[in-house]
Amino acid sequence: GGRDPEQEVINCRMNAIKHKIIIMSGKGGVGKSSVAAGLSMALAKLNHKVKKKVAICDLDICGPSIPRLLNIQEQRVIHTPYGWQPLTSPHNSVKVMSVGSLMGNKDSAVIWRGPRKTAIIRRFLKDTFWGRLDFLLFDTPPGSSDEHLTAIQGLQEVKLDGAVIVTSPQAVALSTVCREISFCRKMGLRIIGLVENMSGFVCPCCQETTDLFSSRGAERFATERSIPFLGRIPVDVSLSQSCEDGQSIIQEFQHSPAAIALIQLAECLMK
Numbered sequence: 001g002g003r004d005p006e007q008e009v010i011n012c013r014m015n016a017i018k019h020k021i022i023i024m025s026g027k028g029g030v031g032k033s034s035v036a037a038g039l040s041m042a043l044a045k046l047n048h049k050v051k052k053k054v055a056i057c058d059l060d061i062c063g064p065s066i067p068r069l070l071n072i073q074e075q076r077v078i079h080t081p082y083g084w085q086p087l088t089s090p091h092n093s094v095k096v097m098s099v100g101s102l103m104g105n106k107d108s109a110v111i112w113r114g115p116r117k118t119a120i121i122r123r124f125l126k127d128t129f130w131g132r133l134d135f136l137l138f139d140t141p142p143g144s145s146d147e148h149l150t151a152i153q154g155l156q157e158v159k160l161d162g163a164v165i166v167t168s169p170q171a172v173a174l175s176t177v178c179r180e181i182s183f184c185r186k187m188g189l190r191i192i193g194l195v196e197n198m199s200g201f202v203c204p205c206c207q208e209t210t211d212l213f214s215s216r217g218a219e220r221f222a223t224e225r226s227i228p229f230l231g232r233i234p235v236d237v238s239l240s241q242s243c244e245d246g247q248s249i250i251q252e253f254q255h256s257p258a259a260i261a262l263i264q265l266a267e268c269l270m271k
């Protein structure tokens, strides 16, 4: 005996999904959720012709920002005989599951604590009816806590591609990346690579890039620790504005420096 029926369901659902990637960051405010959302749209755009599907599962239980970024904050998840039906974003038809889309009142999000957080994440894994997908991205809260542990343990028997770590170039952000790296290594989770967000400022008038912080800090950091460096995304008003307005940077500002960088990152993950 000893077979866990709940785990069997998770395995079955997850085995229909080709690539499963966890998006992490050492600290908050480095743009992890914006990058995760933008990346999901970029992957969906690149996969559009072959009709492969992309989804994002928001594991930030206390501060879910994915529903707003993918402009589905008015929609509610419905229960079907197949499980929880994920929402479909107007942005490149990315599928979404988030605790923010389960509740009637978004303010009740703050009461989620340890054991209930673990339980809801298990239910996301077990009960979401994703169907066949090409990519499933997991957005997570900053740091490495219960949410990460629950997801990684739940996905132990299926193949996870690994973790993408988002950082900004400041030393204070990079110092927290060390903890993420040792967490991944302890969990036996492959590190797909490091992304430097807010890397330089693109002038909206002349398009010239100015470094705000130490330039190439994250790339050097990654090289020193033998981690792949996946690329840099500049500070770009197109990104902050589209995040603020719930627009798709990929659809509305496809020629912006941040959109181009996100498409490059998506291409890098498809290789």
Ligand code: ADP
Pocket: 025, 027, 028, 029, 030, 031, 032, 033, 034, 035, 065, 197, 198, 199, 233, 234, 235, 236, 237, 239, 240, 241, 243, 244, 258
């Ligand atoms: P995190 O998930 O790491 O806490 P967010 O994704 O919420 O960070 O981003 C924090 C803020 O920074 C948001 O207002 C977002 O719009 C903005 N932001 C993130 N990345 C960029 C960027 N490359 N250019 C401009 N603004 C950005």
